[in-house]
Amino acid sequence: MTERPTGHTNTNSNLERVLAAGEFAVCGELGPPRSADAEVIADHARHFHGYVDAVNITDNQTAIVRMSSIAAGALLREVGLEPVIQMTCRDRNRLAQQADLLGAAAMGLNTLLCLSGDHQVFGDEDTARNVYDIDSMHLLQMVRKMRDDRQFMSGTDLEGAEPRFFVGAAANPFADPFEFRVVRLAKKVAAGAEFIQTQAVYDVDRFARWMEAARDMGLHEKVSIMAGLVPPKSAGALRYMKNNVSGMRIPEELIRRMSGAQDPKEEGIQITVEIIQQVREIEGVRGVHIMPIMWESALPEIVSRAGLTPRPDLS
Amino acid sequence: MIVAERKAISDILQMIEGAGRVLVVGCGTCVTVCLAGGEKEVAVCASLLRLQNQGEDRDLTVAEATIERQCEWEFARELDELVPDCDAIVSLACGAGVQTLAAQFEDTPVFPGLNTQFIGIPEEQGVWTEHCLACGECVLDKTGGICPIARCAKTILNGPCGGSQDGKCEINPETDCAWQLIFDRLKRLGRLHMLEEIEPPKNWSHSSDGGPRKVKREDMIL
Ligand code: SF4
């Protein structure tokens, strides 16, 4: 691994501090409830204390209505964890996005992940109008412009404090066309992405080839790349993802290993730990983003076994 | 062309409820080519209306006419003599044709017999696909002649998104990923470098988002 010099930070983001300090970062993920129950956030969050540097809060993931990522993020912050607010381009136009960025920053939220968003056909509101006023590239540019130039997208000046977000983007090394994936990563970096979280890595070989191409373009020096991980709960869950989630690559061998396991959950944890160890060895990987879908309780075990505890206290 | 599909006969019957004399009007242009509202489809629609009506206690007479283009006044006027004899018009044209007839014949209700779908092309016999959304500011010069506005499910200008796999769009395996097509085409043309630049946000005010649009050709205005 290349050591990155302790750097300067632009925001109050804990994730930025951890990455700037050259530490191998760990993010978790939490899906807000399909209800107005504030307690659900604190309840899920209890698994994360001491094991992560920040927690992604999804934004109507798979196009299913949930508590807003900003509101859930504010609740998470109240219980002492740093949220990474996910913002998609599916549900809001540039007016609503900028308004929400101001609001989120005013509530003390510091870390943002810019996404296109899953198409609404996947959810239960599939008769909705889709927005996609701007794409994820433009969203990154807009967030940086508000922060660094203190201007709205239109070019009009902000009239006071600017929203200061440490801003990230997603990348999918497993989508097609493969040879364009790193070019698109470069575009996201040029648009202003400071950290990258990838689609779940199961095919480590392909991920390593993608990282190699990223290093060839020097991108690993310009952006902090964090490998995504979804701990598999069962062979069925893996097969479901393989067949139903576009842009996922899951080797058959892994599915066989899960189906042959006596204790699939234990095997899933073990597989995740092994993948963490493998991606850590790849030059330019600066952290992991663990997405334990409906299985938050697995996270402490994974992080401890991977030797990633204790998390640095840089506040 | 503008591609359309006929509405269900039961829906059309519901619209013309109470009308005794109905005129079904076809259009000889786009919807003739896409087999939705040409002379033949007018005959079929009229027959189905008569047939469905037989079972009911309703006195319905259905007349038929097809004009060259319903969206042009000079052709719409060809119906001047037929319309006064009818209580309702069922237009088998795109939305523009329906509205032209409605404006031309102010005292007669005009109902849409088609669902106007999109601007598209035939893919194979009996299959049409959308190719243009009339966004008002064409970007095909930058995308290898493949439209990301109409053909990418997320109207992404800097694709492909992370859902593109094996050439297909994340929304379903029958839909090609427009951005994979754009990539392939520009690669073939030796112009892949064009995709390295970030295409700026779209100015949607030229599209329908800017309100109803108008094209003015000063040189043509009398
Ligand atoms: S870019 Fe606009 S005008 Fe050009 S084909 Fe696409 S939708 Fe039509």
Ligand code: SF4
């Ligand atoms: S898969 Fe391709 S066509 Fe579908 S939304 Fe993504 S970029 Fe657009």
